[in-house]
Amino acid sequence: MGLLDDLAKLVQDPAIRRLAERRARCHELAEDALQETFRAVAQTRNPEAIEDLRAFFCKSLIHAINRQLTLSAPIPAGDIAAIADSRQGHSSSGTSPPASVADEAHRRLLAEAALTRLERDRAKLMAMVPARSGDPRRYRRIILAAAGTILRLLFEGQVTMADWNAVLRSEYPQLWDEPGLAHDALYQRVSRARADIQLLLQVVLPRDLIAS
Amino acid sequence: MSAAGGAVPVTYDRTLTLTYDEDVGQVVLEGLPCGPAGEAALSLADGIELFFDCADGRLSKVFIEAGEPALAAVAGLFGARACAAVQRAPSSNGDPLTVVAEPQLVAAMSRLARLDAVRFTSPVADSPLWAVEAAHLARQAGLATRADAEARRDAAAIAHRRRSRSLAMPDVAAADARHASTSNGPPGWLDPHLIPPGTFQHAVWPDDELTIRTEKDGILVEARLVPGADRQMVARCHARLVDPGNRTVIGTAPFVSLGDLRVQAEIRERTPLSSTWVEVVEDVARPVSSSQLHHIRRAMRWAQTALSAVRQVCGLADAEWVRLAADAWGRCADDWSAAGDQDRAYLAAVRRAAICPGAATPEEPSAWAKEVAGRSLLIEEPFLAERLVTRPS
Numbered sequence: 210m211g212l213l214d215d216l217a218k219l220v221q222d223p224a225i226r227r228l229a230e231r232r233a234r235c236h237e238l239a240e241d242a243l244q245e246t247f248r249a250v251a252q253t254r255n256p257e258a259i260e261d262l263r264a265f266f267c268k269s270l271i272h273a274i275n276r277q278l279t280l281s282a283p284i285p286a287g288d289i290a291a292i293a294d295s296r297q298g299h300s301s302s303g304t305s306p307p308a309s310v311a312d313e314a315h316r317r318l319l320a321e322a323a324l325t326r327l328e329r330d331r332a333k334l335m336a337m338v339p340a341r342s343g344d345p346r347r348y349r350r351i352i353l354a355a356a357g358t359i360l361r362l363l364f365e366g367q368v369t370m371a372d373w374n375a376v377l378r379s380e381y382p383q384l385w386d387e388p389g390l391a392h393d394a395l396y397q398r399v400s401r402a403r404a405d406i407q408l409l410l411q412v413v414l415p416r417d418l419i420a421s
Numbered sequence: 422m423s424a425a426g427g428a429v430p431v432t433y434d435r436t437l438t439l440t441y442d443e444d445v446g447q448v449v450l451e452g453l454p455c456g457p458a459g460e461a462a463l464s465l466a467d468g469i470e471l472f473f474d475c476a477d478g479r480l481s482k483v484f485i486e487a488g489e490p491a492l493a494a495v496a497g498l499f500g501a502r503a504c505a506a507v508q509r510a511p512s513s514n515g516d517p518l519t520v521v522a523e524p525q526l527v528a529a530m531s532r533l534a535r536l537d538a539v540r541f542t543s544p545v546a547d548s549p550l551w552a553v554e555a556a557h558l559a560r561q562a563g564l565a566t567r568a569d570a571e572a573r574r575d576a577a578a579i580a581h582r583r584r585s586r587s588l589a590m591p592d593v594a595a596a597d598a599r600h601a602s603t604s605n606g607p608p609g610w611l612d613p614h615l616i617p618p619g620t621f622q623h624a625v626w627p628d629d630e631l632t633i634r635t636e637k638d639g640i641l642v643e644a645r646l647v648p649g650a651d652r653q654m655v656a657r658c659h660a661r662l663v664d665p666g667n668r669t670v671i672g673t674a675p676f677v678s679l680g681d682l683r684v685q686a687e688i689r690e691r692t693p694l695s696s697t698w699v700e701v702v703e704d705v706a707r708p709v710s711s712s713q714l715h716h717i718r719r720a721m722r723w724a725q726t727a728l729s730a731v732r733q734v735c736g737l738a739d740a741e742w743v744r745l746a747a748d749a750w751g752r753c754a755d756d757w758s759a760a761g762d763q764d765r766a767y768l769a770a771v772r773r774a775a776i777c778p779g780a781a782t783p784e785e786p787s788a789w790a791k792e793v794a795g796r797s798l799l800i801e802e803p804f805l806a807e808r809l810v811t812r813p814s
Contacts (some may be wrong), residue, residue, distance in 0.1 A: 228444070235761075237711035240668075244708040268445050275484070277714070278459045278536035279473060280613075280721060321548070322808070 212256050217245050219266045228339060232274045242273040247275070323413040324360050327353070334412065338405050352402065355380040356409040377402055434479065439518040441510040448510040450483040450518060453789050457726035457753055457769040461538035465528050465564070472648070475530040475538060476724060476772070478799045480527060480627035497563075498522050529561035539725055541618045542611075543806065544625055547647055550806035552813070606633030606640050607662065609699030612718055616658060617703050620650045620804055622682070623727070625745075627722045631660075633699050639689040642674070642699055646682045660686035660706045664714035666696045673705055713760045718758030722767065723749045732803040747777040762789040773800070 219225055220243050229239035245268045250256075259265045327334065334356075335349040342348040358376045377384060377399060384398055437450040460482075465471060468491030470484045485491050485507055496504035499520040506518050533555060540551040556571035564639035589605050610627040612649040620646035624630045632643040642660035655676060662671040671688035687698075698715055727749035733742045750773035758765035763786040771794045785791040 235713070237713045241710045241714045244710070248704075248707065271442070271445050276462070277717070278455055278721070279462050279472065280459050280725070321550070 213251060215262055216251055216266070219263060220247050224272070225267065229270055229274065232271055233277070238277060242270055242277065245273045246270045324357065326413040327357055329358065334409050337408060337412070341401060351381045352405045354408065356406045359406060359410065373389070373403055373406070374399065435521065436517050436519050439506060439510060439513060441514045441517050446487060448485040448507050449634055450485070450520070452479065452481050453793055455481045456793050457720065457757060457765040457772065458728060459721040463646045463688070469494045471530060471534065473808070476728065477537055477796060478531040478535065480531070486621035494495040495640045507681070515813050527561060529558050533558040533562055537805070539729065540806070542613050542623045542722065542725060544623055545806050546619065548806040551804070554805045576596070596752035597771070606635040607697045608700050609633050609642065610703055610719060610722065611644070614718065615700060615702045615707065617654050620654050620658070621645070621646060621701065622647050625726060627726060629718065631699060631701070639691060642688065644684055644701060646684060648682065651804035655684060658701055658703050660688060661702055661705070662688050662690055663700060664694060664695055664697050665709055665711045665715045665766060668709040668711065670709060671697060694801055716756045716760035717762070720753050720760060723756060727753060727772065729807055732801060732807060738751065747773050747780070768794055
């Protein structure tokens, strides 16, 4: 006889049905738990490892009933060793202290909120970018895209001036590649583009996050 | 709304009832039953699980199995006397047990368990901020391994979002408004028990998670995927039209992509009965649960919506969030009532009345419900990731 036949017998066993109804205090919820337990045990990866199928089924059944009002399965914690230390006010882990986690969370929170604003207020922000090239619409789109990339970098950590230039070069290669452009003129053009990005970031971000 | 008065912290009952469950060889420490939002579980170690009430955050029960890790956890959390009582449990069945734990430790565990319970049904479920806050809470709770796991999860979430180019938030408000205006079919929502996590996009308002339209030849079910969702996983999922009253499947259909993040299933069944529901399942052979359990699960989801809205109100008076919370508590009460649980229907109605002056509350059905209703409401800050959720229009 196979596992499914054995499980079907257990589900119909009057003693097990009484156990389910007594625990669930309701016929329908008992039936739900029996269904769920049948399904869960039938999907067990190594059923041959179960020594006493009836006992295993009963335990799984009670587990299912006990969790009918639970929103999600708990994520395994793995250890408890540090709880006693926490009771005594000791730091619990050798990793970074809570304050830096909070700072990190705060920084990310601001960066994400800024990204949301950047996308939501796209039209308004584009209108704020000066018309600096022969194709102002394209230029504004590029500046907005570069601002988004800088924000994503901010999301991941510190952003340097070199990062800003690298982003601009990637989003707007023509800025550098125009034949015959003098070094001073190029410098001025890049500076203005950076200023335009900074303007957008100042609108969506607190000033202290804009590292350069 | 009393949020202006500041946060109201998590509390816990110092006296729990100790019982020994012979059928499973398990010790249970139990307080009052959980309220209308259900409970959230936290595993401390092998053989020990803590359950917290999702609405007021209190510790509602603890399951303890035999074994060194579980007993060490009991001793670490509640002290040596409680541990000794647990070891004597078969002979002290039914005795009250006084437990003493660090309030801040229990508060961190409670918030971590409740974070775990809501993160996967949040409209911003893929935000790395869930893992950031979970790691922070796990450290406060003394769960070093869990904290490290969350740090790895955080890194994975950022990498995933970079790959899927979805650092910006989904426009939840716009999606909700569109869904609300086009659904005309049987009720349906994304029950997290039935679908793989991180695949379908949840909404603030559960009714808005699926667009269900009754057409001449059948029922169209539309859902949204989270950016970067595993398409093979999606291919395994089906929309089902079910009749929970007699646990039957009326029709099923796989999802097909509509070219962007939207997917659609067409169930070729006409004129559904009034008692039918639409559900999305990963395992198409999964048996249909009872009407009662359908209502219970949705009631707990409505409560999550209400609690999330209430957290948004904390420290920031926003009439629209308050209205959303009041409506969600009303829907929660309706579902508990439909499930035949008048205690939790009453508790949801009490919650609604607390933020919606003048709203009627029924007579308290039982002593425990009256006691739970008389306790202070938990008022706390939103979870970090929740601060990015926009209110449905």
